[in-house]
Amino acid sequence: MVSPSANTRHFTLPIILVLVVSLLCLAWQFINKKKLININAISLTIGMLWAWHIYIKVSVMPIKDLNFLIIALLAILFIGSISFINNIQAFIASCLPATVMILWLDQGANWPRVLYSIVLPGIGITIQHIIQQRNDNFTRRLMDKLLEEKETLNDLSMLDPLTGLYNRRGFRNRLDTILALGNGKHYVLLLDIDHFKAYNDNYGHSMGDQALTHVSAVIRDAVRSRDVVTRYGGEEFMVLLTDIDAERALQTAERIRQRVYDLKIPHMFTEDVATNVTVSIGIAPLEQQDIEDALLKADSALYRAKRQGRNSILASEMHLAT
Numbered sequence: 001m002v003s004p005s006a007n008t009r010h011f012t013l014p015i016i017l018v019l020v021v022s023l024l025c026l027a028w029q030f031i032n033k034k035k036l037i038n039i040n041a042i043s044l045t046i047g048m049l050w051a052w053h054i055y056i057k058v059s060v061m062p063i064k065d066l067n068f069l070i071i072a073l074l075a076i077l078f079i080g081s082i083s084f085i086n087n088i089q090a091f092i093a094s095c096l097p098a099t100v101m102i103l104w105l106d107q108g109a110n111w112p113r114v115l116y117s118i119v120l121p122g123i124g125i126t127i128q129h130i131i132q133q134r135n136d137n138f139t140r141r142l143m144d145k146l147l148e149e150k151e152t153l154n155d156l157s158m159l160d161p162l163t164g165l166y167n168r169r170g171f172r173n174r175l176d177t178i179l180a181l182g183n184g185k186h187y188v189l190l191l192d193i194d195h196f197k198a199y200n201d202n203y204g205h206s207m208g209d210q211a212l213t214h215v216s217a218v219i220r221d222a223v224r225s226r227d228v229v230t231r232y233g234g235e236e237f238m239v240l241l242t243d244i245d246a247e248r249a250l251q252t253a254e255r256i257r258q259r260v261y262d263l264k265i266p267h268m269f270t271e272d273v274a275t276n277v278t279v280s281i282g283i284a285p286l287e288q289q290d291i292e293d294a295l296l297k298a299d300s301a302l303y304r305a306k307r308q309g310r311n312s313i314l315a316s317e318m319h320l321a322t
């Protein structure tokens, strides 16, 4: 570091150890990128090596020189403050051993000057530390808020705003999770409100919206929480009945049909199907995780149910008219 006399050795054992420890730390951190070294312990070790180095240098000096001690202290404070500008603990750990050593070597003769030299950068680093922490806290709060907003937006983008049911995107998301879990047989139900165009035309679009909301709530209530109810199109809904057998799937479809009927939403323009809002339902099993095939089959069953007179349920494999 500082050579007090031209006759003394430049490289002492502690200064070689400082180099070795620094290189070992660099290599270790390079190999173990995820594990952080204990910076306080390392800075204390290096601080003690510096103190040892100063002791060796002073012990070989013919006359004790205060200037050498002050320059050595300033050099250590300089290195400490640029290395640990954001870490006050590491700064103290690296400077304390040399400060104590210098006070001891000087036998307290110039202690105010020595303490002044260490207190000044200490105050600077403390202020910097406080400002840094305030900035960190602000950034953390901002990040938390952004993540919260992102989650809300993500949830909203998966739901249909009118009915609160899943939209197609939300359905895909749930389907991926269900398929990843594997087990069990699943059934797809496609439901369509009968003569809904006539309902809209005669009762108005806003009454149509209300009817859609009531029908959605009834469907949601008629199935289990693990089933996925989706608004598939305008007046079309899709239900994925998970881990269920054919008989129970048909029973569930019938329960939905009956409950929509029991809502008794007046509809006088159904071409004699009923005097209230009804639904037709097509059912198909979900085989080999092929949702497109299941939807095609359910759609064709729904089409046949409509042709047969509506307010009815048809399955792609079996027939159940009501």
Ligand SMILES: Nc1nc2c(ncn2[C@@H]2O[C@H](COP(=O)(O)OP(=O)(O)OP(=O)(O)O)[C@@H](O)[C@H]2O)c(=O)[nH]1
Residues within 6 Å of the ligand: 162, 192, 193, 194, 195, 196, 197, 198, 200, 204, 205, 206, 207, 208, 209, 212, 233, 234, 235, 306, 310
């Ligand atoms: N109020 C309202 N109506 C909608 C909405 N989405 C779609 N519709 C209406 O739903 C009606 C669907 O009519 P169609 O597809 O002809 O079928 P339908 O009259 O129900 O006849 P069938 O299905 O054969 O029984 C159209 O009039 C659409 O305008 C919506 O969000 N709100």
